Amino acid sequence: MTDLVDRQKLSYIAAQAADARLNVELETEGMTLNIGPQHPATHGTLRIIVRLDGEQVIWAEPGAGYMHRGYEKLTEVRTFPQVTALVNRIDWLGSFANEVPFILAAEKLMEVEAPPRAQWIRTILFELSRIANVSLFLGDLGVQLGAITPVFMAFRDREYVLNLIESATGGRFHPNFDRIGGLKEDLPAGWITETKQVMKKLRNFCDEIENLLFGNEIFQSRLRGIGVIPAEVAKQYGLSGANLRASGVDWDLRRDQKIALAYDKVDFKVWTHPDGDSFARCWIRLQETREATKIVDQLLDGIPSGSVMAKVPRIIKVPEGEAWVSTENPLGEMGYYVVSKGDLGPFRVKIRSASFNNISIVPWVLRGVYVPDVISILASLYFILGDIDR
Amino acid sequence: MPELVHDTTREGVVTALRAALGEGLIDSLIKPNDDVWVRVSADVWQQAGRVLRDTVGCDYFCFLSAIDWLPSPYGRGEDDPTAPAPERDSTIKQGYTGGDTRMQVFARVTNLRQHFGVTIKADVADTEPSIESWVTVYAGANWHERECHEMFGIDFKGHPDLRNMYLPTDFEGYPLRKDFPLLARMVKPWPGIVDVELLPGDDADDAESE
Numbered sequence: 001m002t003d004l005v006d007r008q009k010l011s012y013i014a015a016q017a018a019d020a021r022l023n024v025e026l027e028t029e030g031m032t033l034n035i036g037p038q039h040p041a042t043h044g045t046l047r048i049i050v051r052l053d054g055e056q057v058i059w060a061e062p063g064a065g066y067m068h069r070g071y072e073k074l075t076e077v078r079t080f081p082q083v084t085a086l087v088n089r090i091d092w093l094g095s096f097a098n099e100v101p102f103i104l105a106a107e108k109l110m111e112v113e114a115p116p117r118a119q120w121i122r123t124i125l126f127e128l129s130r131i132a133n134v135s136l137f138l139g140d141l142g143v144q145l146g147a148i149t150p151v152f153m154a155f156r157d158r159e160y161v162l163n164l165i166e167s168a169t170g171g172r173f174h175p176n177f178d179r180i181g182g183l184k185e186d187l188p189a190g191w192i193t194e195t196k197q198v199m200k201k202l203r204n205f206c207d208e209i210e211n212l213l214f215g216n217e218i219f220q221s222r223l224r225g226i227g228v229i230p231a232e233v234a235k236q237y238g239l240s241g242a243n244l245r246a247s248g249v250d251w252d253l254r255r256d257q258k259i260a261l262a263y264d265k266v267d268f269k270v271w272t273h274p275d276g277d278s279f280a281r282c283w284i285r286l287q288e289t290r291e292a293t294k295i296v297d298q299l300l301d302g303i304p305s306g307s308v309m310a311k312v313p314r315i316i317k318v319p320e321g322e323a324w325v326s327t328e329n330p331l332g333e334m335g336y337y338v339v340s341k342g343d344l345g346p347f348r349v350k351i352r353s354a355s356f357n358n359i360s361i362v363p364w365v366l367r368g369v370y371v372p373d374v375i376s377i378l379a380s381l382y383f384i385l386g387d388i389d390r
Numbered sequence: 391m392p393e394l395v396h397d398t399t400r401e402g403v404v405t406a407l408r409a410a411l412g413e414g415l416i417d418s419l420i421k422p423n424d425d426v427w428v429r430v431s432a433d434v435w436q437q438a439g440r441v442l443r444d445t446v447g448c449d450y451f452c453f454l455s456a457i458d459w460l461p462s463p464y465g466r467g468e469d470d471p472t473a474p475a476p477e478r479d480s481t482i483k484q485g486y487t488g489g490d491t492r493m494q495v496f497a498r499v500t501n502l503r504q505h506f507g508v509t510i511k512a513d514v515a516d517t518e519p520s521i522e523s524w525v526t527v528y529a530g531a532n533w534h535e536r537e538c539h540e541m542f543g544i545d546f547k548g549h550p551d552l553r554n555m556y557l558p559t560d561f562e563g564y565p566l567r568k569d570f571p572l573l574a575r576m577v578k579p580w581p582g583i584v585d586v587e588l589l590p591g592d593d594a595d596d597a598e599s600e
Contacts (some may be wrong), residue, residue, distance in 0.1 A: 065556035072541075074565055077466045077575055235502065237530035238451040251450075258423075259521055322485045322508060324425060324498065326452075331517045337498070337509075339457060345466060351451040352498075360533040390558065 006152060007195035015058050015368035030058065035374065037066050044385020050366065050374060057374060062359055068389040073347040080106050080180060080316050083346065087336075088174040090353055091387040094330040096125045096165065099178040102349075104197040105325040105338040106180050109318045113260055118182035118308040123262040124195075124299050125168065125177070126327070127292045131202055132161045132273070133330035134289045137382050138209050141282055144379040147223050150213055157205040160198045167191060180316055182309035192300050206290045216282065223279035227365050227377035237364070238357035241332025242288060243381060245272045246280035253328035258340035261327070266298040276374075280378035293325070309345055317344060331355050331387055355387035397422040399506055403446050404428060410441040417487040429511045430510050432521050434546075435553075437569070438472035438510060448499035448508055451528035454535060456495045456514075456542045459484050462568040464575070466504035493567075495544060499525070520545035541566035 031052045039153065043135060045066035051059040065264050071090065075158035084099040091098055100122060114122070138155020162172045168187055169175035179185050213219050234247040244251060252270040254263040271287040273280035320342040326335025332354030339348040358381055366374055366382075402424055404418045414434035420429040430438045443447045459482045463475075482492055491513040500507040514521050523546040524531035533555065535546040540554045543564040554561065563570050 006548075065554075068556040070565065073572060076462065077572055086542075156581055232449070233529070236528050238453070238528075249502060256505045320485075322427070324507070330553075333452070335452070336452075337496075341461075341483075348457050349457045350453065350457075355452075356533065357453075357530055364529070382469045 002257045007276060012253055015053075015056060024272050033371070042363075046383070046385055046388065047153075048362070048374070048378070050371075051369065052192075052357050053318055056368045057366050057369050057371065060199070060363050060374070062362045064359070064385075064388050066389070067385050070387075071390050072349055072351055073345055077345070079344045080318055080346065083349070084178055085174070085176050087351070088176055088389055089375070089386060090351065091133070091329065091334070091355070091384045092173060093136055093384060094129035094170070095173055096175045096177060097129040097133075097327070097329045098334065099273075100126055100261070101102055101325045101327045101334055102338070103180055104176045104327070104334045105336045106316075106318055106340075107260065108323045108325060109310070109321045109338065110316075110338055111319075112181050112312055114182045114311050115307050115310055116262075116304045117186075117306045118310075119260055120262045120299055120303045120330040121168075121183055121187060121308065122178065124296055124303075125165065125175070126261065127212050127231055127296050127299075128161055128195075130292045130330040131289055132158050132165065132298075134285050135161070135202070135205065135290075137285055138206075138213075138282075138289065142213055142380055144375050145219060147213065147216075147219070150209055151210075157177075157202055160201055164191070164195055164198055165313065167194075179309065181312035182307070186308050192303070193199045195300060196297065199297050203290060206286060206293075210286060214286065220279065222372075222376050223277065223282060223380065224275075225279075225372050227278045227369065227380065228276050229365055231363065233364065234276070239332070239361060240354050240357065241328065241330070242284040243281055243332060245270070246284045247378040248274045253333060259325070259327065262299060263295075264281060265302065266295050266326070268295050268298075278376055281380040281382070311347060315344070318346070319344060326352065329354060331382065331384060332358060334387075351390050353387045355383035359388055396445065400426040401505055403508055406445045408471075409436065409442055410445065411438060414438065419486045422460050425507065425509065427486045427509045427511065429489065429494075429513075430515055432512045434497075435512045436522040436524065436527060438512075439497075439499075439524050442499050442508060442510065443527055445579065446501065446508065447503060448501045450500040450502050452498040452500050453532040454495070454497035454524060454531050454538060456538050456544055456566075457485075458493050458494055458542065458568045459489065460492050460565065460568045464571050466575075472475050487511060493542060493544065494517055495538070497534075499528070514544055518545070518599075520547055521545065522547050523549040525549055540564070 033050050036047040047063040049061050050057045050122040071086050072252050074086055083102060087098045087102055088095040108200055135154050135158045139151035140152030168191055169177035229247050231247040231249050234244050250272050255270055268291050273284055273286050318340040320340055322339050324337045326333050334354050335352040337350035340346045397420055405429055407415045411434050412433050416430045416431055427502045461480055463478060493514050494511050495514055497513040498507055498509045523535055535549050536552055536555050538544055539552045540557055
């Protein structure tokens with residue numbers, strides 16, 4: 001328990017003392033509080049059981065599994081192109097981003113590479129999924145702290161992004177647009193100009209949220225210094241994405257790995273924050289949404305011409321081998337370990353989803369906090385149930 | 391003759407593991423500038439984790455899971471349920487870095503400063519598979535081992551709490567083992583197993599070589 005800020009340290013000591021008092025001295029009775037499975041803060045159905053002493057949490061345990069769909073088993077009876085329809089439904093707010101690492105893993109095994117235009121469009125749609133996903137987080141964050149207005153703004157502006165995704169792919173929520181070797185289709189006419197306008201709107205949205213929420217005194221006092229996760233702990237638990245960068249770890253898979261996407265063609269900043277508290281996690285996400293709009297703008301300017309599909313056989317057999325590909329998804333590191341036996345479908349697919357790791361830290365981080373902070377910490381960790389249960 | 395590519399970072403991983411584990415490191419595979427796989431024996435599993443964390447610098451825990459290398463006796467569920475089951479090949483053939491047992495535990499950890507990851511595997515016994523827990527090495531392994539325990543029936547020695555995460559407590563069987571049937575497919579075969587219909591004038595060889 002080193003490197004913690006004073007408040008967390010004190011609350012930890014208090015929790016220990018409360019625990020001892022509870023059991024030995026006064027024989028007071030603690031209370032067990034059940035949060036969920038149906039709760040607005042759970043983005044689906046996550047149950048959290050907390051043991052309280054007064055207002056303080058002395059023990060917490062999340063119960064997942066209310067939405068387990070067994071995708072790892074189902075992939076074993078599908079062909080490679082069919083798997084994208086399944087994995088779309090893992091993180092349902094940023095669906096397209098789920099398809100990309102799987103397709104890249106299959107392409108890596110087949111040693112094919114999508115043509116440059118397909119890679120650029122993939123990257124654009126990837127960042128649009130990020131915007132659609134995280135803008136909902138920014139609105140929802142307000143609701144969980146008692147502010148109603150941001151969520152209306154978020155749904156209003158997210159709609160523009162979903163319309164863009166729909167007009168390019170045909171699916172608002174589940175595009176199923178990525179193919180081994182490229183994309184299903186090229187962009188529709190006029191899409192690029194429209195996207196540029198929407199990106200302007202989204203930057204305005206980020207400014208609005210920043211003024212409305214992040215400068216708000218109540219918002220700050222509800223989040224600053226709450227739920228501090230030191231970098232060492234974050235890495236041990238495998239936290240990724242904004243949660244990891246909020247603990248001061250400068251790690252972003254868009255920048256830090258060689259991958260067949262167009263991120264090396266654009267100039268963008270990876271935001272980090274030294275505090276590791278709930279505020280830092282929310283702040284990083286706000287900055288990343290703004291950064292994503294800039295990435296999209298840059299990509300739209302330089303999008304190369306050409307085909308969007310490489311030459312691949314119509315019946316796809318993936319050669320024998322193993323491949324791991326992960327990308328920086330809206331929620332964090334999402335990866336697939338694909339094992340192929342040279343067959344029509346994968347032999348085994350291990351799906352590493354971001355929320356599963358991000359939420360496994362809950363028993364650690366909730367110990368010693370107060371009940372109202374439980375909700376704000378969960379909100380700031382940001383998970384999607386489909387991404388935990390798979 | 392193509393030039394031999396050297397990848398000193400990933401070769402360093404294998405060297406460090408060999409120095410610390412000796413015979414415990416069974417096999418390794420390096421794809422230069424791409425990835426590295428190592429296989430260790432089950433009794434040094436935890437020690438290998440410590441070496442990776444402290445010596446190699448992979449302090450970021452990515453995931454832990456298992457692979458059942460037995461080919462599925464049910465195929466892809468495309469059989470007619472009324473007809474007798476067809477004969478299937480049941481030879482176990484492990485993937486990269488080989489193996490001696492049907493099931494393998496594998497995990498991945500990442501070095502965030504030097505930007506590389508390591509996939510580490512270990513064989514577990516066929517009957518009553520068990521291996522040391524990584525919880526004391528990487529705290530994040532807790533949930534991954536719970537999931538692996540209920541899905542593959544692998545016991546993690548030293549894990550504080552191996553309760554089921556997804557399945558009911560009295561559930562029998564291990565769903566991700568290959569010999570566990572996918573019941574939805576047993577009742578009704580999957581109609582879309584081949585989703586490419588040949589066009590008139592095509593034959594199967596054309597479609598594959600195109």
